[in-house]
Amino acid sequence: MASLQTIEIHAVPLTPTDFAPFGTVLFSPLPPSSTTPPLPPPSGSISANQGTALKVSDIAPVTSTYNASPSGAPAKPSMSLFSCFPRTLRTSNGQQIFDVQVLERHPFTTQTFIPLASPSTATTSPAGEAIIIVAPTLPNPPRPPPSPPTLTPYFPQLQSKNGGPPDLRNLKAFVAEPGMGVTYGVGTWHAPMVVVGQRVDYVVVQHISGRGEEDCQEVDVQGVEIVVEGTERAKL
Numbered sequence: 001m002a003s004l005q006t007i008e009i010h011a012v013p014l015t016p017t018d019f020a021p022f023g024t025v026l027f028s029p030l031p032p033s034s035t036t037p038p039l040p041p042p043s044g045s046i047s048a049n050q051g052t053a054l055k056v057s058d059i060a061p062v063t064s065t066y067n068a069s070p071s072g073a074p075a076k077p078s079m080s081l082f083s084c085f086p087r088t089l090r091t092s093n094g095q096q097i098f099d100v101q102v103l104e105r106h107p108f109t110t111q112t113f114i115p116l117a118s119p120s121t122a123t124t125s126p127a128g129e130a131i132i133i134v135a136p137t138l139p140n141p142p143r144p145p146p147s148p149p150t151l152t153p154y155f156p157q158l159q160s161k162n163g164g165p166p167d168l169r170n171l172k173a174f175v176a177e178p179g180m181g182v183t184y185g186v187g188t189w190h191a192p193m194v195v196v197g198q199r200v201d202y203v204v205v206q207h208i209s210g211r212g213e214e215d216c217q218e219v220d221v222q223g224v225e226i227v228v229e230g231t232e233r234a235k236l
């Protein structure tokens with residue numbers, strides 16, 4: 001039971017519709033049992049590779065709005081690898097809890113997490129799942145009085161074209177099944193990736209300029225508990 005100072009959020013299955021305010025879900029349109037490409041290709045897809053593949057184009061945006069950043073510094077596309085190890089969950093009243101400590105956002109870029117195949121240990125124990133934690137953005141707080149001009153561009157804490165701090169009361173937590181990826185929309189507040197069960201390796205695609213807070217902004221969070229246990233699988 002949550003105390004008065006605590007926000008308790010139950011993680012729910014990740015679906016494209018429920019996640020739409022925050023970004024895009026990446027998943028295969030085909031069931032694991034599918035061994036030949038469906039013919040004719042379902043709506044929204046085409047046959048490719050001499051008929052041996054099904055292609056769905058533009059499954060998620062890859063967006064940069066760095067041209068609107070305070071410094072105007074150019075950004076480049078970046079692909080990195082995040083090997084995410086399982087988080088320690090806390091047990092309380094028989095429930096598995098993840099305590100959110102940090103939220104972050106990339107104010108001028110989408111960020112996509114694409115899971116690679118699970119490690120071979122997944123054959124002996126359940127594959128890793130991700131808890132995708134996101135929050136809407138509150139309006140910008142009032143601007144502080146103007147400060148004397150400096151040589152470096154002024155970048156007020158948590159002020160951006162995409163709004164202000166995260167709205168913790170409307171934070172959401174989603175359970176991504178093994179194999180599902182996500183694209184966080186430009187400036188979407190999210191927790192650093194939370195994986196449970198097994199390690200999950202992700203290819204991460206975004207833009208970067210190398211300008212600290214223009215690439216990533218963080219806020220510390222206290223009193224937000226995510227109830228992980230007992231979540232159901234998504235029906236896609």
Ligand SMILES: NC(=O)N[C@@H](O)C(=O)O
Binds near residue numbers: 104111190192
């Ligand atoms: N989301 C996540 O796990 N991490 C980042 O967004 C990052 O840029 O570090």
